[in-house]
Amino acid sequence: MESESEPYVRLASLRQLHQVMADMNTARSLADTLQTVANGVVTALGYELACVNLVRPDGDLVVAAFSGNQAAESLITGRVGSRESWERRLSMGETWGDLVFIPHTEGWILDDDDVPQWYTDGPAPRFEDEWHPSDRLFAPMYTPGVQGGQCGELIGVLSVDRPRNGRRPGAWGREALQMYAFQAAIAISNARLRSNMQRALVRLEREQQALRASEESFRQAFEYAPSGMAIAEMGGDQHGRILRTNDALCRLLGRPASAMRRYSFSDLVHPEDIGTLLRTSAEGGRAELRLGRRDGTYLWVSLRNSVVADAADGPRFLLTHVEDIEERKRRELQLAHRASHDSLTGLPNSAELRSRLSSRLCQQRSTHTGALESIDAAFGHPAFDTNGHGFDFRPAGAEAFDTFDHHVHTVAPEGERDDGTKGLAVLFCDLDGFKSINDRFGHNAGDAVLIEVARRLSQCVRDGDTVARLGGDEFVILADGLGKADAADLAVRLRSEIIQPIRAEGRAVRVGASFGIGWAHCGMTADEVLKSADERMYVEKRSRPKQHRRAG
Numbered sequence: 219m220e221s222e223s224e225p226y227v228r229l230a231s232l233r234q235l236h237q238v239m240a241d242m243n244t245a246r247s248l249a250d251t252l253q254t255v256a257n258g259v260v261t262a263l264g265y266e267l268a269c270v271n272l273v274r275p276d277g278d279l280v281v282a283a284f285s286g287n288q289a290a291e292s293l294i295t296g297r298v299g300s301r302e303s304w305e306r307r308l309s310m311g312e313t314w315g316d317l318v319f320i321p322h323t324e325g326w327i328l329d330d331d332d333v334p335q336w337y338t339d340g341p342a343p344r345f346e347d348e349w350h351p352s353d354r355l356f357a358p359m360y361t362p363g364v365q366g367g368q369c370g371e372l373i374g375v376l377s378v379d380r381p382r383n384g385r386r387p388g389a390w391g392r393e394a395l396q397m398y399a400f401q402a403a404i405a406i407s408n409a410r411l412r413s414n415m416q417r418a419l420v421r422l423e424r425e426q427q428a429l430r431a432s433e434e435s436f437r438q439a440f441e442y443a444p445s446g447m448a449i450a451e452m453g454g455d456q457h458g459r460i461l462r463t464n465d466a467l468c469r470l471l472g473r474p475a476s477a478m479r480r481y482s483f484s485d486l487v488h489p490e491d492i493g494t495l496l497r498t499s500a501e502g503g504r505a506e507l508r509l510g511r512r513d514g515t516y517l518w519v520s521l522r523n524s525v526v527a528d529a530a531d532g533p534r535f536l537l538t539h540v541e542d543i544e545e546r547k548r549r550e551l552q553l554a555h556r557a558s559h560d561s562l563t564g565l566p567n568s569a570e571l572r573s574r575l576s577s578r579l580c581q582q583r584s585t586h587t588g589a590l591e592s593i594d595a596a597f598g599h600p601a602f603d604t605n606g607h608g609f610d611f612r613p614a615g616a617e618a619f620d621t622f623d624h625h626v627h628t629v630a631p632e633g634e635r636d637d638g639t640k641g642l643a644v645l646f647c648d649l650d651g652f653k654s655i656n657d658r659f660g661h662n663a664g665d666a667v668l669i670e671v672a673r674r675l676s677q678c679v680r681d682g683d684t685v686a687r688l689g690g691d692e693f694v695i696l697a698d699g700l701g702k703a704d705a706a707d708l709a710v711r712l713r714s715e716i717i718q719p720i721r722a723e724g725r726a727v728r729v730g731a732s733f734g735i736g737w738a739h740c741g742m743t744a745d746e747v748l749k750s751a752d753e754r755m756y757v758e759k760r761s762r763p764k765q766h767r768r769a770g
Contacts (some may be wrong), residue, residue, distance in 0.1 A: 236554035299333035322352035419660035446540030563672035630737030646751035650730035
């Protein structure tokens with residue numbers, strides 16, 4: 219940029235400078251803003267090195283960001299220079315508008331002060347405007363002036379070094395650096411404002427104290443917060459009614475601010491999450507739930523409430539922070555599905571099958587009654603009250619001892635004949651002839667057969683029934699509410715579907731299926747139920763001639 223002369227400046231240079239300034243004002247944190255400021259000097263203004271010295275609360279200046287040289291960055295980042303030394307520097311040398319230039323002929327007296335610096339020795343300049351390695355150029359950054367465009371408080375100093383063209387900056391370069399420092403001061407002030415808001419939110423959540431900030435500072439922090447924010451009424455008939463939202467929340471839900479004020483969060487939340495919302499908003503807290511967008515879809519968000527009091531005895535409000543977690547929830551659901559489902563067929567795997575089966579079964583009352591009494595001493599609680607009812611404390615490690623007061627016991631048909639009892643049928647399926655397909659045509663063909671068998675089994679059962687792959691060529695079907703005749707008919711239908719030809723690796727193959735029907739009832743474990751069905755399957759397999767197994 220320094221090679222360009224006024225009044226001609228390349229449009230590409232202006233675009234680059236504009237982009238850098240836009241990046242400063244869209245950085246997500248104060249640290250990112252400071253680093254973006256330093257990087258912008260190098261990428262857009264034509265200097266090789268840039269350092270952002272930020273004023274600390276005690277008045278001294280710390281090197282908060284550096285760009286252009288990794289060795290220098292690791293050496294001086296985080297080091298502090300006294301305010302006295304900096305004021306001395308800013309009062310020396312030549313003033314170029316708001317800039318301060320200290321030539322190498324004067325700067326040598328600063329070599330021993332406590333301001334962190336990085337430069338190298340070099341030969342004397344060969345011509346008048348040649349840059350010397352010991353030359354220093356500073357751009358003070360002030361808060362925007364309140365009156366008449368005057369400078370406000372010093373918030374930092376931008377120091378630059380080594381112009382790429384080797385010359386001291388001309389009129390255009392000086393003005394560009396001065397303008398850049400002014401915009402950087404605004405970006406840093408806004409970043410500090412956002413950072414203060416985030417710290418206030420954490421403090422409110424932890425201490426649940428009243429927010430006592432001025433209306434103007436709160437308005438700016440609220441409006442410019444990078445994530446969704448809302449203020450809602452607390453208590454009374456209008457509890458949860460939205461009073462105010464920021465632009466980020468309106469964009470997140472695709473609803474204008476005027477429309478948001480017609481709703482409460484209970485109007486926007488997914489019906490299944492209404493209980494979670496009520497528990498969260500009662501006294502403030504955090505929850506993950508779904509909020510409705512204008513297009514009818516729902517978005518997973520992290521919702522955090524903090525209780526805010528306007529005055530000592532004044533009305534109370536909920537300050538709500540809303541963060542988009544849709545992507546994280548999607549990944550969590552994918553991971554949970556992978557952990558509980560077979561990767562080849564997409565069916566529930568062995569662990570998920572046992573979990574679903576165990577959820578329907580309970581231990582006998584006498585068994586878990588004695589167990590609860592036995593853990594009385596271990597956990598320091600009485601297991602039962604004076605009426606013999608189990609207390610709802612569920613200590614760690616005692617989940618298996620639930621009293622099942624509201625559990626509907628699972629029963630099984632008895633005898634060889636169908637007595638009309640409906641129970642939970644467990645159909646254990648083992649494919650016949652599958653190994654020969656693997657041996658003759660390869661594992662790809664075997665995988666294709668397993669995938670197709672899984673599809674056919676899933677199509678033949680009712681909604682709510684479970685088809686799982688136990689492993690290898692073994693499948694299990696859980697079908698609730700069946701009698702003995704119903705279960706036998708289901709096994710016949712499933713076998714008839716399986717024995718139909720299957721296309722695998724460009725050829726038609728056939729497999730048969732052997733079924734064993736077991737019945738689940740309370741008092742059994744999941745493994746006992748599966749073992750019973752497995753044994754019946756082998757009895758059925760051995761009872762049929764080997765040559766007829768594949769054809770069913």
